[in-house]
Amino acid sequence: YTLDGVVDITGSSQGPAYYYYFYNWKVETQNRTCSSALVPVLAYVDNCTAVTPGKDLSNAISVFPNPSSGTFNVSVALPGVANMKIEVTDMLGKVVYSEQLSGLSGSYQHALDLSGLAKGTYMLNVNVADKPNFKRIVIQ
Numbered sequence: 001y002t003l004d005g006v007v008d009i010t011g012s013s014q015g016p017a018y019y020y021y022f023y024n025w026k027v028e029t030q031n032r033t034c035s036s037a038l039v040p041v042l043a044y045v046d047n048c049t050a051v052t053p054g055k056d057l058s059n060a061i062s063v064f065p066n067p068s069s070g071t072f073n074v075s076v077a078l079p080g081v082a083n084m085k086i087e088v089t090d091m092l093g094k095v096v097y098s099e100q101l102s103g104l105s106g107s108y109q110h111a112l113d114l115s116g117l118a119k120g121t122y123m124l125n126v127n128v129a130d131k132p133n134f135k136r137i138v139i140q
Contacts, residue, residue, distance in 0.1 A: 114137075
C-alpha cells in the first residue's frame with residue numbers, strides 16, 4: 001500500500017492486496033523519513049465498504065416439538081463437514097446444557113433430552129462452524 005509522500009506499507013508475504021500481521025512501514029512527512037524499531041500496531045477500520053457474510057443457517061435449523069416436556073429433536077442441514085456445539089441457557093444466561101459434536105455433514109438430527117430441567121423458557125444455541133444460531137425453546 002502506498003500513499004505518495006505520506007506512507008508506504010510493504011512486506012506482506014501474501015502480496016500487495018493482502019495485509020497480515022507484519023509489515024514494513026515507512027512514514028514520510030515534509031521530505032523526512034521517520035523509522036523506528038519494530039513495535040506492535042493496532043489498526044481499526046472506521047469505514048468498511050464491503051462485507052462478505054457467512055452462510056446464514058437460521059432457516060436450516062429446526063427444533064421440534066416445541067414446546068415439549070423436555071425431549072427435543074434438533075435438525076440441521078449442514079453446508080459441508082462442520083463441528084457443532086449445542087448449548088442451552090436459562091433466561092438468566094446460565095449454561096444448563098452443553099455438548100460438542102465433531103465431523104458432521106449433510107442433514108443431521110440430534111435428540112436433545114432436557115427432561116431434567118425445570119419447566120420454563122430457555123435459549124438453544126446451535127453453533128455451527130463458530131457461527132451461533134439461537135432458538136427459543138419451552139419446557140412444559
